[in-house]
Amino acid sequence: xxxxxxxxxxxxxxxxxxxxxxxxxxxxxxxxxxxxxxxxxxxxxxxxxxxxxxxxxxxxxxxxxxxxxxxxxxxxxxxxxxxxxxxxxxxxxxxxxxxxxxxxxxxxxx
Amino acid sequence: xxxxxxxxxxxxxxxxxxxxxxxxxxxxxxxxxxxxxxxxxxxxxxxxxxxxxxxxxxxxxxxxxxxxxxxxxxxxxxxxxxxxxxxxxxxxxxxxxxxxxxxxxxxxxxxxxxxxxxxxxxxxxxxxxxxxxxxxxxxxxxxxxxxxxxxxxxxxxxxxxxxxxxxxxxxxxxxxxxxxxxxxxxxxxxxxxxxxxxxxxxxxxxxxxxxxxxxxxxxxxxxxxxxxxxxxxxxxxxxxxx
Numbered sequence: 001x002x003x004x005x006x007x008x009x010x011x012x013x014x015x016x017x018x019x020x021x022x023x024x025x026x027x028x029x030x031x032x033x034x035x036x037x038x039x040x041x042x043x044x045x046x047x048x049x050x051x052x053x054x055x056x057x058x059x060x061x062x063x064x065x066x067x068x069x070x071x072x073x074x075x076x077x078x079x080x081x082x083x084x085x086x087x088x089x090x091x092x093x094x095x096x097x098x099x100x101x102x103x104x105x106x107x108x109x110x
Numbered sequence: 111x112x113x114x115x116x117x118x119x120x121x122x123x124x125x126x127x128x129x130x131x132x133x134x135x136x137x138x139x140x141x142x143x144x145x146x147x148x149x150x151x152x153x154x155x156x157x158x159x160x161x162x163x164x165x166x167x168x169x170x171x172x173x174x175x176x177x178x179x180x181x182x183x184x185x186x187x188x189x190x191x192x193x194x195x196x197x198x199x200x201x202x203x204x205x206x207x208x209x210x211x212x213x214x215x216x217x218x219x220x221x222x223x224x225x226x227x228x229x230x231x232x233x234x235x236x237x238x239x240x241x242x243x244x245x246x247x248x249x250x251x252x253x254x255x256x257x258x259x260x261x262x263x264x265x266x267x268x269x270x271x272x273x274x275x276x277x278x279x280x281x282x283x284x285x286x287x288x289x290x291x292x293x294x295x296x297x298x299x300x301x302x303x304x305x306x307x308x309x310x311x312x313x314x315x316x317x318x319x320x321x322x323x324x325x326x327x328x329x330x331x332x333x334x335x336x337x338x339x340x341x342x343x344x345x346x347x348x349x350x351x352x
Binding site: 011 | 278308309314343
């Protein structure tokens with residue numbers, strides 16, 4: 001159920017996520033060890049274009065990557081294909097994007 | 111020949127495409143005995159209606175593969191001693207293929223996928239042109255050589271969990287054939303091969319679990335061939351995107 005296009009999309013988003021995951025972990029460790037409060041963290045992230053792009057691209061990559069992975073699992077385990085498989089793939093992608101986008105907006109825009 | 115007095119407990123699948131069950135037989139044990147010997151003995155001495163398939167008996171034709179104690183094996187070259195568990199052997203039809211009767215499976219899906227993967231020769235010259243000279247040490251030729259001993263036995267296809275979960279998946283043997291032809295200087299169908307292995311059942315569905323390479327009776331490595339196809343299709347993907 002994976003075409004070369006979906007395969008490449010999943011690999012490219014994986015390459016994109018690798019440094020973002022490391023950056024995310026580094027920021028978490030830094031924030032905890034430095035004793036930053038939630039207000040102090042939000043003070044630095046809200047209104048920041050850099051953090052919006054960092055976590056925004058993270059959310060986009062996760063939505064695409066995970067949805068393609070779930071598509072394979074759904075097909076091979078449940079045997080679903082055709083329109084139903086397309087629908088579930090897109091639902092997973094959009095749901096992950098909506099959840100992630102909500103968090104990114106809350107942390108970097110408001 | 112003391113072991114000649116002993117008997118093996120053998121369970122053999124009996125049935126057709128719709129239903130079936132394992133039937134127990136007792137077969138005389140011998141020091142030198144293959145799984146195919148066991149099946150043939152049952153057919154010749156106990157039940158002449160037992161259906162199974164074989165031809166060469168020397169590991170060349172790829173006809174006699176079956177599931178032996180749950181794993182796919184070429185039965186003519188599998189010694190009973192290798193497969194025996196607690197003096198018992200279960201023998202069934204190859205996994206991932208429709209059963210015709212008893213131990214004989216319908217190989218059509220396997221060979222249809224071979225064709226679907228463009229596993230056929232695409233001539234680069236006509237018969238009127240001189241034969242192309244091939245350097246046997248050329249890197250592509252050496253890569254092609256790795257897959258040419260495939261005997262189409264379908265052991266890798268039966269071992270593949272991806273085939274079990276995804277009926278459209280072309281499978282290790284067909285994809286290895288495609289990779290062999292892709293590296294063959296005398297084959298002129300490289301892009302057709304890449305297109306054929308890039309669809310919904312193509313090489314990108316492989317999870318690299320490696321059962322194909324583990325169970326291949328000729329010690330071939332279809333998983334590496336599939337990885338080669340993934341690299342080639344990825345390069346082609348970027349080139350075409352430009």
